[in-house]
Amino acid sequence: MSPADPQPPAAVERDQLDPTDRARQADRAGASSGRPAPTGRSRGSSWSLLWSELAVLFARRRTKAMLAALAVIPILVAVAVRIEDPGNDGPPFLGSITNNGLFVSLTAMTVCIPLFLPLTVGVVAxxxxxxxxxxxxxxxxxxxxxxxxxxxxxxxxxAVAFCLAAGLTIALTGALIGAALFPIGPVALLSGDTVGFGGYAIRMGLLITYAAVSMLGLSAIGLFISTLTNVPVGAMAATVVLAGAAQVLGQLPQLEVIHPFLFSAHWFGFADLLRSPLELSSLGENALLQLGYVAVFGSLAYGRFSTKDVLS
Known part of the structure; x- marks a missing residue:
């Protein structure tokens, strides 16, 4: 084939792949001819398979871009408050940022949980x-x-690892930019008590865990939808739309009877983590609901995937 000749469609498709995806295809190339894959991923233990999956996931440009976008949110919050004091307007904790930069993380998490976290998790799942x-x-x-x-x-x-990484990215970026632009000190909790940096770090860790747990149900739904199609963009879009639809349904008083069963029902139930003494009942209720979704949609995903024709 001369340089002027057009590339075959398969070659063009390979050239357009993310480098990590091209590596993934090359890693599997020996399987079709009976030769072992270079890295032996498909022959390794479950831990090897998991480690390889995490390496591929977090090496993708798309994943890095989503984490970078999440990191921008606390920066925008901090810069906006630095430019103009919001007073009592805006999301919870926003008015407290000027007195304590550690509140940037709490404000950013409050902003991200209903919109940006479901968006990015929907893409990954x-x-x-x-x-x-x-x-x-x-x-x-x-x-x-x-x-x-x-x-x-x-x-x-x-998907769960991405949820944790996303929450950690928001929290760490918020703490760093908050410390850079505002004074920091003991954090006033919703109960009126104050805690030092150690108590704040514990509560932020619990809040990150709470946010990740909140996304378990959505991740399981996305996994199930992903088994139904070979078009990832369609599965991503459907998962994100369902996340938005659940929140809309949760705001309709006419559908109050189903509100406790929506996977988004406890997304904002983390207030008890910001009191003293710590109250973990909301985290337990949220985890129980999300595990129910994982059980149902995980079973549906396996039922579909176990009969899926992967050779066509």
Whole structure:
């Protein structure tokens, strides 16, 4: 083929892939000819498979871009408050930032939980299986002894890891920019008590955990939707739309009977974590609800994926 000749469609598609996705395809290339993959990912233990999944997930430009976008939010909050004192207007804790920069993290988490976290988690969860199918790597991932159930568990674990990384990114960026632009000191809790940096760090860790737990149900839904299609963009969009729809339904008084069962029902139930003494009942209730969604949609995902034709 001369340089002027057009590339075959398959070559063009490979050239347009993210570098980590091209590496993933190359990593599976030996499977079709019976040769072992260079890294042996599909032949390793569950831990090896999980580690490889996390490495691929967090090496993607898309993942880095989403984490960077989440990091920008607390920066924008801090800069906006620095320019003009909001007083008592705006989200919770916003008016407290001028007196204590540590409140930037709390404000940013409050802003991100209903919109930006579901958006990014929906993208990651929707891509879990559909992304592999669209790249043609799914069949190689399922080479024995990987197994379909283990692959689903690893994909779900990857989504959970992203949830934790997203919350940690928001919290750390908020604390750093808050300390740079505002004074810091003991944090006044909702109960009226004050805690030092150690007490604040414990509560921020619990808040990050709470946010990650809140996204478990959405992650399971995204995983299930991802098994239904080979088009990752469609699975991502459907997951994000469902996140928005759940919040809209939660605001309609006519549907009050279903409010406790929506996966978004406890997204803002973290106020008890900001009191003294610590009250963890809201975290437990949220975890119980989310695990219910994980059980239901995880089972549906396995039921669909166990019969999915990955060779066509």
């Amino acid at each position: 929707g891509d879990t299986i559909a992304g592999e199918a669209s790249l043609g790597t799914l069949r190689y991932l399922l080479v024995a002894p990987a197994g379909r159930l283990r692959l689903l568990l690893v994909k779900m674990a990857g």
